[in-house]
Amino acid sequence: MDMKILVTGAEGQLGSEIQKISAKNHSFQYIFTDYAELDITDINSVKKFFALQRPDFLINCAAYTAVDKAESDYEKALLINADAVANLADACKICDTVFFHISTDYVFDGKKPSAYFENDQTNPVSAYGKTKLYGEQNALKYHKSVIIRTSWLYSSFGNNFVKTMLRLGAERQTVKVVADQTGSPTYAEDLANAILKITDKIVENPANLKSGIYHFSNEGQCSWCDFAKEIMMMSGNKNCRVEPVSTSEYPTPAQRPQYSLLNKEKIKVDYDVDVPHWKTGLQKCINILKQKNC
Numbered sequence: 001m002d003m004k005i006l007v008t009g010a011e012g013q014l015g016s017e018i019q020k021i022s023a024k025n026h027s028f029q030y031i032f033t034d035y036a037e038l039d040i041t042d043i044n045s046v047k048k049f050f051a052l053q054r055p056d057f058l059i060n061c062a063a064y065t066a067v068d069k070a071e072s073d074y075e076k077a078l079l080i081n082a083d084a085v086a087n088l089a090d091a092c093k094i095c096d097t098v099f100f101h102i103s104t105d106y107v108f109d110g111k112k113p114s115a116y117f118e119n120d121q122t123n124p125v126s127a128y129g130k131t132k133l134y135g136e137q138n139a140l141k142y143h144k145s146v147i148i149r150t151s152w153l154y155s156s157f158g159n160n161f162v163k164t165m166l167r168l169g170a171e172r173q174t175v176k177v178v179a180d181q182t183g184s185p186t187y188a189e190d191l192a193n194a195i196l197k198i199t200d201k202i203v204e205n206p207a208n209l210k211s212g213i214y215h216f217s218n219e220g221q222c223s224w225c226d227f228a229k230e231i232m233m234m235s236g237n238k239n240c241r242v243e244p245v246s247t248s249e250y251p252t253p254a255q256r257p258q259y260s261l262l263n264k265e266k267i268k269v270d271y272d273v274d275v276p277h278w279k280t281g282l283q284k285c286i287n288i289l290k291q292k293n294c
Contacts, residue, residue: 009062016157082134110257179225179244187281218278
């Protein structure tokens with residue numbers, strides 16, 4: 001009998017990438033849900049769904065990701081990013097389901113001058129970051145949880161920085177982008193491949209499961225301004241100039257970490273995961289968007 005993978009938040013960027021990969025991978029039975037099929041904030045609905053489906057793995061891609069809006073919509077962000085995670089962890093416990101939960105570099109304050117390790121002190125500086133940290137804490141209460149922090153996620157699906165830059169690049173001669181926040185972009189397809197490689201290893205041998213927190217973002221680092229320049233260059237846009245600005249010149253409701261590079265050694269060692277460079281992922285994504293004529 002095929003192992004079952006339940007994916008929540010399946011219509012988002014990461015969920016959509018997993019759906020794309022699943023079409024070519026028939027070794028699992030996939031169950032894709034979004035809010036319409038499963039309200040993860042309702043514990044009774046979650047427990048009924050799990051009792052019916054009994055998934056072997058859960059990949060929770062559902063999240064409240066509107067970073068600035070979360071400052072004024074904290075209760076809703078907390079409900080989705082923290083309370084719902086507790087619901088899922090409880091259901092996983094009953095069914096002995098391996099729980100993959102996606103978190104963020106925004107659990108850090110960005111004041112460390114070098115890459116963050118999984119056990120570094122967390123100190124979120126935004127409402128969004130706080131709710132994601134509470135979500136991690138709720139997931140960790142279950143002993144078969146694998147939490148993967150990622151950063152600057154983008155995809156050929158959904159709305160993201162890459163698509164915004166491509167659109168603005170076509171509309172304007174100049175775009176101003178923050179140059180004093182540094183991290184690593186993550187192509188959602190690369191993250192999806194990493195998660196599914198880990199599920200394969202656990203199926204091969206359940207003893208391969210190593211619970212806890214892991215980091216996955218693409219290799220290398222850049223500022224948002226560097227990222228934007230690379231997007232313009234790879235897309236062949238020579239008409240739009242990217243100008244650097246400071247965070248203070250571009251105020252937002254939510255504070256962002258200034259330096260949030262993630263160290264990936266733990267996931268490479270424990271799960272033998274490949275981590276492509278961010279420019280490699282970006283080129284793949286832009287090629288797909290060109291084919292889609294986006």
